[in-house]
Every structure is written in structure tokens, then in C-alpha cells.
Amino acid sequence: MEHADGRPLAVTAHHAEYLPADGAVLDVIATVRGPEPAGDVRHDGLAEVILLDTSGSMGAPQAKMRAARQAGVAAIDALPDGVAFAVVAGTGAATMVFPGEERLAVADERTRAAARRALQSLSPHGGTAIGTWLRLARRLLATRPDAIGHAILLTDGRNETERPEDLRAAVGECEGQLTVDCRAIGSADGVHDWDAAELLGIAEALGANPVVPVEDLTGLGDEFRAVLTRALARRVANARLRVRTTELARVRFLKQVHPTIADLTGRGVPDGELATAYPIGAWSPHDHRDYHLGLEVDPLAAGTRRRIGWLSTDTDAGAATVEVPLTVEWTDDTLRNSEIHPSVAFYTGQQDYAAAFHSGLAAARAGRIGEAEERLGRAVALAHDAGKDADVRRIARIVDVHDAAAGLVRLKVDVDWRRAEPSRVAAHTTTRWGADGDERRPPTPSSPVAPWSHCGERQTGAYCQDCGAAHGADGPASERR
Structure with missing residues (x-):
């Protein structure tokens, strides 16, 4: 192969x-x-499962369900001849959409046309049990142990109709058997009902691919085509x-x-x-x-x-x-x-950003406002210093940014925490060292600190990678930004 x-x-x-x-x-x-x-590239060593959320929330508004059907069609159209594939509808259970029985079909003109027709019958109903979707994907891909297995998972909600431990167990069963790309639908005004921690847990265990929030539904089909193109290029x-x-x-x-x-x-x-x-x-x-x-x-x-x-x-x-x-x-x-080698400094800065954002969000939800504003301000300053304006704009959904360079922010009144979910997943997505990107300035840490010790570990960034504590939190160093 x-x-x-x-x-x-x-x-x-x-x-x-x-x-x-x-x-x-x-x-x-x-x-x-x-x-x-x-x-010469052959595709008979590849297998793809398309997991589409069809729970009741996908009908509020109906545009989400229409976009999911269209994205499914785009994915099917992107399948070259010879790829084994299936389409699964996800609710409180996992249901085969195409083929009708629990097996993989082989992509050709006839099966792609039949799969497109089957997608038109999808309608929103029921709950959300993502672990059952992943287990069905694993069983399907297990029928082709010779193939490289991949799934694309689309959802707009959190895992509400199965226990967290059941989802974790399902993810564990899938490790080493398939990789997954997650796409998470939110509203155009930035409200997201899915749980970032759930999707990050799935992504980290099953290929460590980015979790991508989707707010513009008109681009969902193109997103699916791009994901499938990358996945179907895999040869190892x-x-x-x-x-x-x-x-x-x-x-x-x-x-x-x-x-x-x-x-x-x-x-x-x-x-x-x-x-x-x-x-x-x-x-x-x-x-x-x-x-x-x-x-x-x-x-x-x-x-x-x-x-x-x-x-x-x-x-x-x-x-x-x-x-x-x-x-x-x-x-x-x-x-x-x-x-410090420049590559280490580059990625330490991005890990510092993730640690600052997550610890700041945790403090805010716990009601520790001063701590939250200090750490979220640090995240804003790091993002601004790296030229990552999109990250600053996402954090600005939950804070008012008074001075991005100095990291001066204030929590918004009556914050809707659902607006923070895109920032939670984006904090784990990094730019590449040495790449020609859109950075306005070299994305190195804005305030490098000497190596220090916390939680019994050597730390090289501004925040402890174990507990999120700021460097010098009990002294003047905590005031540096």
C-alpha cells in the first residue's frame, strides 16, 4: 500500500x-x-468516517442543519475513488446514514451519489453522546485494519446525554486506531454551546489536530473539503x-x-x-x-x-x-x-499565553476578579506583542481591553462564558517557528524571565506550567508585564 x-x-x-x-x-x-x-498515489489504503451532529440543537436555527448537510456533501465530493468511507448521524446514539448497515462503502461515482441522497434525510432531534459516535467510527474503521483511519467530527453542543467517564473511555478505545479533526459550530455573534475541554480532550488523544470554531456557516463546506484533502494525503x-x-x-x-x-x-x-x-x-x-x-x-x-x-x-x-x-x-x-534557543523562546511564549489565558479564565469563573484581570491581561499583552490580533479580539469578548500592550483589561459585566470557548481552543493552536506568517513582530516572549522553580519543577516562562502561578507572585516580579 x-x-x-x-x-x-x-x-x-x-x-x-x-x-x-x-x-x-x-x-x-x-x-x-x-x-x-x-x-503514483493510490487511495485504497485510506478510510474516512464523517460524524455529523444531528441533535435537537442543530435545528436552532435550522441554518445549522442545512450547513451540516452541505458540508457533508462537500466532504463526500472530496473523496477520491477507492477510499473506504461512511457517514454517521450523531445524537444520543450513533446512527448509520450511509451505507445503511454498519460497514464502510468504497468511494466511486455511484456510492458518492447515494451518500449525497442519504444526507438529505437528516433532521435535528435528540441529545448528544459523542462517545457513542467515536465508538461507531472505531468499529467501522476496524473493518479495514490495513487502512489509515480518520474521522471528521462536527458538533454544536456538549456531551450531555452520556457520563464524562463514558466519553473518556470511548476516546481511550480509539487511541492508536484513528485520528480526528473536530469542527465546532457557534453563532455568528460568538456564542458557543460546546465544551472546549471535551473537544480538546478528544483532539489531544486522537492526533493532536486543532479544534476549529466555526461561526460563519457559509464557509463550512470549504472547511470540510480542506480537512478531507489534508487527511487523504496521509501515507504513513x-x-x-x-x-x-x-x-x-x-x-x-x-x-x-x-x-x-x-x-x-x-x-x-x-x-x-x-x-x-x-x-x-x-x-x-x-x-x-x-x-x-x-x-x-x-x-x-x-x-x-x-x-x-x-x-x-x-x-x-x-x-x-x-x-x-x-x-x-x-x-x-x-x-x-x-x-535560550530562539525556537524554545518562540514556543515558550505561546505556552505562556495558553497558561495565562486558562488560569485567568479559571480565576474569573471562581470569582477571583483581580487575579483574573492580571492573568487575562498578561494573555492580551503576549498576544499583542506577537502580533496576534485575532487572539486579542477573541479575549475582548469577555474583557474590555484598555491597553493591549500593557495588558490592562477589565472583566465585562455579566459575562456570557460561552463566548470564551473559541479562545479556550485557540490558546492551544500555535504558529510555526520559522514560518513566513502574518506576524508584525517576532513572536518572542514580551517579558523574558530567568529560569525559576515552582511546584518542584524548573520553569522558563512567566507562569508555572503545572499550576499556572505567576512568576514572583509574592514579590515585585508579579507586577512586570
Whole structure:
């Protein structure tokens, strides 16, 4: 099959060259790129499930249901001949729309036409139990274990008709079996009834793809076509990022930091002596993902230079990259050992933004207004400094921004917290280091701080990555913006 032809992914590593002689955590940005494109492309190794929310809320207004049907048609039209596919209606249960029985059809002119006709019968009714939708997608894709499985999930609401633990269990059953792209419908005025935490949990476990809010329903069909085009370009299934260390180093954490922030630390599995493999999903030739690896490194005498680890990738097809070495030198020179690699600073700034926003929102909901305004102000200042005006506008749905550069904000009176959901998911979506984007200024942290300790961990940003506490919260440093 095209997806199992043994083409490797490419991996490179970026990190500071020097460490303090008394030891430290080395921050590494690992960049992984998709395989080289092949010539002839076949599609019989791909499988797609389209999960459409048809609960009662999709009829309020009816424009949502019409847009969902049209988006489903757009997705079906984007399926090349040979792709296995199915369409599922999601309510308090999961129901086959096409084909009529629980199986996958194979895309061709006849099956695409039949699927388009079946979509016209969809009408809104019932509740929302997303776990049942995912379980049906897993069962369908399990009938094609040779194929790369993907689902696109469209919803406008939260998981109300099944227990949270049932959804978590369903997501766990799907891990390693399929990847998912989530699209979440809200109203044109920014009110969203879905739960960001639920969708982020699904996305993080099933491919770490961005959760995208949709407020302009006229663009939903184009969004579905774009998602399907990317998904159907995948040629490598079940890739892994492998971290091998010497006895001088231990993995502290591994996070995906582009295109979304997702903690992969707990998903690693032993893979030989002093090595751990982390699942990083399916890949197309155009994919580019960055990962933030933290290695706790032992002290050594100043002037000593050692190799402390290696990075590589492999796949179920046996395609492995050559190991990329990680080499450092210990030094007592403070100027050298306090340097932060630009890629680390870039992604630390975006993680600081996410931490500031989430901790500020939590404080606001708990009624801690002063703390909320300080942290949400910090998020606004970071977004403004990075030139991310869209993030500032989203946060301005729940605060009045008096001075974006200084981070001076005030919570709006009688806030509708449903307006915060897009910001909650957007905080996990990052721009790529080194990309030519729309940034007006280099997106580095606006107020870099020296490494500090909190919750028993070394911190490099303005907020503790464990609890969200601000650097120097009990002293003058907390006042810096």
C-alpha cells in the first residue's frame, strides 16, 4: 500500500549548546516533517468516517442543519475513488446514514451519489453522546485494519446525554486506531454551546489536530473539503518519536507545540534500554509538527562536553530515521548557560499565553476578579506583542481591553462564558517557528524571565506550567508585564 512503503519521516533538533555545571533541564525543539511524496498515489489504503451532529440543537436555527448537510456533501465530493468511507448521524446514539448497515462503502461515482441522497434525510432531534459516535467510527474503521483511519467530527453542543467517564473511555478505545479533526459550530455573534475541554480532550488523544470554531456557516463546506484533502494525503500510519538518552539524562516531559499544544508525556512507552517511544499519529508529505522535549541533565565539571541523547522516528512499516544526536557542554559562564534557543523562546511564549489565558479564565469563573484581570491581561499583552490580533479580539469578548500592550483589561459585566470557548481552543493552536506568517513582530516572549522553580519543577516562562502561578507572585516580579 502507498501508506506503508517504508518512507521515513525527517527529524531535526534545536537546543542551547551550554548547560550550568550544576545541572539543569535542557529544552529541545524537535521538528518532524512528513515523508517525501511518492509518484503514483493510490487511495485504497485510506478510510474516512464523517460524524455529523444531528441533535435537537442543530435545528436552532435550522441554518445549522442545512450547513451540516452541505458540508457533508462537500466532504463526500472530496473523496477520491477507492477510499473506504461512511457517514454517521450523531445524537444520543450513533446512527448509520450511509451505507445503511454498519460497514464502510468504497468511494466511486455511484456510492458518492447515494451518500449525497442519504444526507438529505437528516433532521435535528435528540441529545448528544459523542462517545457513542467515536465508538461507531472505531468499529467501522476496524473493518479495514490495513487502512489509515480518520474521522471528521462536527458538533454544536456538549456531551450531555452520556457520563464524562463514558466519553473518556470511548476516546481511550480509539487511541492508536484513528485520528480526528473536530469542527465546532457557534453563532455568528460568538456564542458557543460546546465544551472546549471535551473537544480538546478528544483532539489531544486522537492526533493532536486543532479544534476549529466555526461561526460563519457559509464557509463550512470549504472547511470540510480542506480537512478531507489534508487527511487523504496521509501515507504513513502510526508514527513514533523515539527519545533515547544516556545515563546522564532523563525525560522530564514531551509536548507537541505545533500545530497545537498537546502533552504527550504520559503516552510514552519503553522502547529499549533508556529509550521511550511517543505516538505521533499519521502523516502526509506536507505535515510539519514541532515537539518540546525537556531533558533533566545531571551536573558535570565545567568544560566537559558529552552526548546526552538521540532523537529519531519510526513507523509500523519499519521506516526509521537516522538518530539525531543531542550534545551539550557544561559551563560556569552565566552568559552562556542562560542562553535560550530562539525556537524554545518562540514556543515558550505561546505556552505562556495558553497558561495565562486558562488560569485567568479559571480565576474569573471562581470569582477571583483581580487575579483574573492580571492573568487575562498578561494573555492580551503576549498576544499583542506577537502580533496576534485575532487572539486579542477573541479575549475582548469577555474583557474590555484598555491597553493591549500593557495588558490592562477589565472583566465585562455579566459575562456570557460561552463566548470564551473559541479562545479556550485557540490558546492551544500555535504558529510555526520559522514560518513566513502574518506576524508584525517576532513572536518572542514580551517579558523574558530567568529560569525559576515552582511546584518542584524548573520553569522558563512567566507562569508555572503545572499550576499556572505567576512568576514572583509574592514579590515585585508579579507586577512586570
